Amino acid sequence: MADTVGHFWEPQNFQDLPAALRVVLDETFIEEEREIAHVLEHQFPSGAKLSAAGARQLGVSSDRAEAWGSGSALPFKSTPPRFARKPYSLVYTNLETLIWVCVEILRVVKLGKAMPWKRMPWILSPTAIVFKASPFEDDGMKKRIVCDCTASGVNPHLAEHREMSLPTILRLLQSMGKDYFMAKSDLKDLFYNFPVRQADWTFLGFSHPVTGQ
């Protein structure tokens, strides 16, 4: 793990960049240091919160609880060939967009859902960003980084997954009677909650648009 997790940049490398960007990079460096220390000590990222013991306590089957605790294997049908690509050009559209991308990556590092590597992972998917209007964000805009796993060849090498059906609006309505009450709860960053087994981390690489980490 010590050969893998770590960073290869320092804030001084970016002294000439605009101050607004430097502030984000400084904080990113501190958070990366913290995350590196955590991973080296515990062998898993600080954001691995899903509790296998809690799942067992609530009656989840032991194999499923085990997968929730130690991480699942990515369902590859064959190993994707090596791939590395820098972030898409749209993340460099202007300084504002670039800062948004850096802030979003910083958020993910702070959450302990991403860690810096000092060696090249097997797959480095190109990074992009998507925006969505959201009344729940301070500036009214939700920003999410996206790693293009189709472009990098990860998705084409994954086994066919089972068809899934989401409940439709009409099904939701059918489950409710007249004068019923509805309540709603939402989980934070659900997609980041599934631990992937350590052997497969190398297929989920992406790079920082400024530091290249």
Add this chain to the structure above:
Amino acid sequence: MGLVCAPSHCQEFAKSVRDIIKEEAARRRLGEISLLGLESVPRTADQGGLAAAESDQAFNTEVYIDDFQHSTQLLQQGLELFEIGAKVYEILGLIEKVVKRESPARVMTLLGFEFNLTTGVLRIPEAKAQEIVLLIRQVLATADEGGSVPWSILSSLHCKLMCASTGIELGRSYVSAIRRPLDAVAILLSNRIQRANFLIPVFEMYELRSQLRW
């Protein structure tokens, strides 16, 4: 992350969490002992809570990826189910987005639709409906002037109508006439700039225009 297996993985996970909540609710209705950790959520049978429910139909929980929706006959049942959910998330180590939490009510917006369980009306919220109508008018006005619209705009209209059609019958022809020209060139457009710059000559697409007018 953009992994194709992620949505089904998430939904499967979410269903497991939903089942834990539903099973606990059923246990309470039958007067059985709660699972360890869930016994701290108070049972309020005397106030019409889950233990007082006459049948399993009095309450239900559904999930849409990360969005849990509880429906109950009585307010107290809703509150209890809600608290069970919160406790389950806590035990599993999941974090609830508190700002999006909505306590039991008879009118609520779910998946972009407004449900009113007193009147039984399901409708697209006014602002969203106006947005769709405005977009349709813009496309038609452009077509009447002999103009073209960017692929991204027509795609946006298609997505909005698709979403609306999941709950309200629009007539599928609406969607298919718009979909055809989008599909024809989608493979050629690999980034946002190309999608914004590629113009679709809607002025010569009579079927699309007549259906949007309808």
